Amino acid sequence: MNMNLSLIIRNSIGLFAMSLALAASATEVAVAPVLDRSGLPSLGETWLNGNPYRGNPRAVEVGQSAYKQSCARCHGDDAGSAGGAPAPDLRQLNRYCRSIANPVLQAACMADNDQYFKKTVLQGKTVVGVVHMPPWKDVLIQEDVWAIQTFIESRIGGSGR
Numbered sequence: 001m002n003m004n005l006s007l008i009i010r011n012s013i014g015l016f017a018m019s020l021a022l023a024a025s026a027t028e029v030a031v032a033p034v035l036d037r038s039g040l041p042s043l044g045e046t047w048l049n050g051n052p053y054r055g056n057p058r059a060v061e062v063g064q065s066a067y068k069q070s071c072a073r074c075h076g077d078d079a080g081s082a083g084g085a086p087a088p089d090l091r092q093l094n095r096y097c098r099s100i101a102n103p104v105l106q107a108a109c110m111a112d113n114d115q116y117f118k119k120t121v122l123q124g125k126t127v128v129g130v131v132h133m134p135p136w137k138d139v140l141i142q143e144d145v146w147a148i149q150t151f152i153e154s155r156i157g158g159s160g161r
């Protein structure tokens with residue numbers, strides 16, 4: 001009796017883990033965007049510490065295209081505004097920084113936030129072996145990552161976010 005019970009439990013844990021792995025491998029693939037980067041200043045191979053494109057209108061356009069192709073299916077159309085998306089609304093990321101009045105402290109906060117954005121996008125998010133977001137390090141170059149962040153920031157406001 002006890003034997004059977006523990007076997008059943010072991011088997012169902014195994015099945016559960018397998019279905020998680022299958023679900024993850026079926027959907028969490030990093031899809032490379034096809035981009036026209038003309039007009040976007042080249043940044044080279046060495047990663048910068050912060051976003052050099054902030055406020056650049058061409059970066060907003062390139063970033064929008066990259067976001068639509070690679071991020072929207074999880075994070076929502078137009079950077080979260082569609083609602084109901086399975087992944088976090090990325091416009092919220094620098095919300096705390098935006099609330100800081102002191103410009104020096106605010107700049108330091110934004111620099112930290114840029115580092116977090118870059119690191120998270122490159123590494124992806126895996127929680128107890130389940131891929132929540134695939135890594136983008138082999139798919140996006142730094143121009144794309146900063147352009148996407150610039151696009152997301154251009155969509156802040158309006159709806160009170």
Ligand code: HEC
Pocket residue numbers: 027028029067070071072073074075086087088090093116117120121125127132133134136148
């Ligand atoms: C397959 C779905 C999926 C795709 C595609 C995807 N993400 Fe994510 N992303 C997630 C999930 C889910 C999380 C939350 C993971 C967690 O916290 O465990 C996340 C988290 C993040 C975070 C951290 C958010 C926070 O609040 O800490 C950033 C930044 C991010 N994604 C950026 C991007 C960018 C940029 C793209 C496109 C290049 C992208 N993601 C594509 C699913 C995805």
